Amino acid sequence: MMHEEGYIEVTGGRVWYQLFNKNSANTPVIILHGGPGSSSYSLEGLQALQADRPVILYDQLGCGRSDRPNDQSLWQLDRFVEELALVREALKLDEVHILGHSWGTTLAAAYYLTKPSGVKSVIFSSPCLSAPRWEQDQIENLKTLPKEIQETIKRCEETGTTDSEEFKAAIHEFNKRFVCRVESDPEWIKKGSCYRNPEIYNIMWGPSEFSVKGNLKSFDCTSRLNEISCPTLFTCGRYDEATPASTEYFSTLVASGKIHIFENSAHMPYFEEKEEYLQVMGNFLKTIDSN
Secondary structure, eight states, X not given: OOEEEXXXXXXXXXXXXXXXXXXXXXXXXXXXOOTTTOXXXXXXXXXXXXXXXXXXXXXXXXXXXXXXXXXXXXXXXXXXXXXXXXXXXXXXXXXXXXXXXXXXXXXXHHHHTTOOSOEEEEEEESOOOBHHHHHHHHHHHXXXXXXXXXXXXXXXXXXXXXTSHHHHHHHHHHHHHHTOOSOOOHHHHHHHHTTOOHHHHHHHTOSXXXXXXXXXXXXXXXXXXXXXXXXXXXXXXXXXXXXXXXXXXXXXXXXXXXXXXXXXXXXOHHHHTHHHHHHHHHHHHHHHHHO
16 A cells, blocks of 8 residues: 655644555545654554555654754644644645544644534544643542552652652553553653653643643633534543543533543553554544445
């Protein structure tokens, strides 16, 4: 199958993309990675969706294989929304499905609410559609961890020592429960970490997962989810930091909202339950294309 890759000019620099199965007549799906400031690296398994359609993966500006301009004013939600519009335009994606994961769902929602044409469906995978609600959920999640881990995280946040080894060890325990519940290949993780840009995460979110101090602090689009009129799928893991309760709540606000929970996953079902994830996504997209 046809695979191309290259760069697209956007505000502030160039973003790197991959396009799989270009010549398929079915509606393409564009994948929006998490972060902010991670990359499409850990989602590369989703290229398997090319069995039915074109698949586009791209690294948002500032991370992955895209340009890394040294300009902090670029790290704003609106610019990422504009970037997505430019990627669509450059690749002539007149009709498109959008699959966002984690921060990618924040971006997907903000983009959809600009009322672009030709969006056939949206998949919110492990959604963050309200920063205040996410923060609240993490406070609740933390309470399920051993007391000393809770105290370490709280202390390091208060003293600004979130880059200390003890904070990293405490976060590791949190991650084992709420981010990824299967052992992943350390080499794979090591390779992925060079694609991240912690500065973007810090500016937009903050120094840690648990308290939003960045410019996304007040992001909350729940009151506008009723404006989504295309078929919409909400998914998360049973143990996800994007909690099943919040994910379900979001799904009730969209007229055509469906929900699927991956029973053996946390925040990375595309890795933790790869086959089921691909099946659920693939079936949802096929159903829409056949209507």
